[in-house]
Amino acid sequence: MELQQLRYFVTVSEQGSISAAATLLRASQTTISESLQALERNVGTPLFFRLGSGMSLTSAGYALLSTARRVTRMAAATPWKIRRGEDTMPDRLTVCLIDSTASGAGVRCIARFLRAHPRASVVTKRAPDPTEAADLVHRGVADVAFVVVTPGAARTNELDSLHIDTETVLAVYPPGSTVSAEAVSLAALTEQPLVLTSAESDVYPALAEHFSLLRSPQRVPVRASRREDRLGLVAAGLGASLVTDRDRVRAEHVGAVVRPLRPVLDRDVLLLWEKDRETGVVQEFVDLCRAEAQMWREAASHA
Numbered sequence: 312m313e314l315q316q317l318r319y320f321v322t323v324s325e326q327g328s329i330s331a332a333a334t335l336l337r338a339s340q341t342t343i344s345e346s347l348q349a350l351e352r353n354v355g356t357p358l359f360f361r362l363g364s365g366m367s368l369t370s371a372g373y374a375l376l377s378t379a380r381r382v383t384r385m386a387a388a389t390p391w392k393i394r395r396g397e398d399t400m401p402d403r404l405t406v407c408l409i410d411s412t413a414s415g416a417g418v419r420c421i422a423r424f425l426r427a428h429p430r431a432s433v434v435t436k437r438a439p440d441p442t443e444a445a446d447l448v449h450r451g452v453a454d455v456a457f458v459v460v461t462p463g464a465a466r467t468n469e470l471d472s473l474h475i476d477t478e479t480v481l482a483v484y485p486p487g488s489t490v491s492a493e494a495v496s497l498a499a500l501t502e503q504p505l506v507l508t509s510a511e512s513d514v515y516p517a518l519a520e521h522f523s524l525l526r527s528p529q530r531v532p533v534r535a536s537r538r539e540d541r542l543g544l545v546a547a548g549l550g551a552s553l554v555t556d557r558d559r560v561r562a563e564h565v566g567a568v569v570r571p572l573r574p575v576l577d578r579d580v581l582l583l584w585e586k587d588r589e590t591g592v593v594q595e596f597v598d599l600c601r602a603e604a605q606m607w608r609e610a611a612s613h614a
Contacts, residue, residue: 377451407456417457486566504550
């Protein structure tokens with residue numbers, strides 16, 4: 312098993328095809344294909360499903376991925392550390408986000424990490440829900456994941472976790488709506504046409520136990536795949552929706568009427584990672600997120 316074979320393997324797994332990997336690595340497709348075939352002969356089992364022009368990892372491929380990433384990262388970092396005589400190193404981190412963390416705590420942590428480590432790079436992946444995000448980390452496709460869960464929710468995986476932030480869900484109405492200045496009950500909200508996400512469970516798991524009509528097209532005439540689309544549709548007057556307090560300013564900027572909910576619905580933002588596969592760059596990112604979370608909690612306590 313050669314280092315170059317592992318480099319090709321990791322890149323193809325991330326890019327999803329040999330042609331895309333060849334473009335990124337500036338290598339010929341034939342060279343990469345032959346290298347992968349040699350690697351598969353070496354391990355004695357197929358590592359990819361060949362799907363037309365695409366490539367998808369087999370279970371054996373997923374089992375190899377985290378080790379291959381760790382080896383190639385260490386190999387890439389070693390010459391740089393020797394030249395510089397320093398422990399810090401350029402590296403790449405793969406972060407999984409679900410839609411609702413893509414503009415909140417997750418992005419703020421990524422931004423701070425890149426400012427602190429300008430030679431590092433971050434690749435983001437999307438998952439539709441916390442379960443899929445955790446699975447990507449467990450299989451080594453992502454190094455870490457930001458997810459949102461109902462406070463106190465039971466753990467459904469064996470990953471390590473860090474509480475980053477707590478967000479409060481708010482109701483948003485189209486511009487010019489006549490709405491009481493008081494908190495809006497969930498019952499009153501269900502009387503409005505709603506603009507929610509395309510996912511069956513929505514991005515607000517705490518609502519599942521309160522809304523019995525979320526799947527009714529009369530109650531949810533529009534489902535949008537992205538949070539940004541929901542705000543635009545609310546601004547166009549198509550219905551009410553939901554945002555967190557972190558998006559309040561953006562909602563008010565498009566003219567939406569924002570009100571608190573009754574009962575109060577909070578969501579915890581967690582960082583997930585697998586300690587058994589923890590690399591230096593993952594540890595640095597976790598430590599930074601821990602410091603960032605502490606800073607946010609102190610700021611909130613003085614607010």
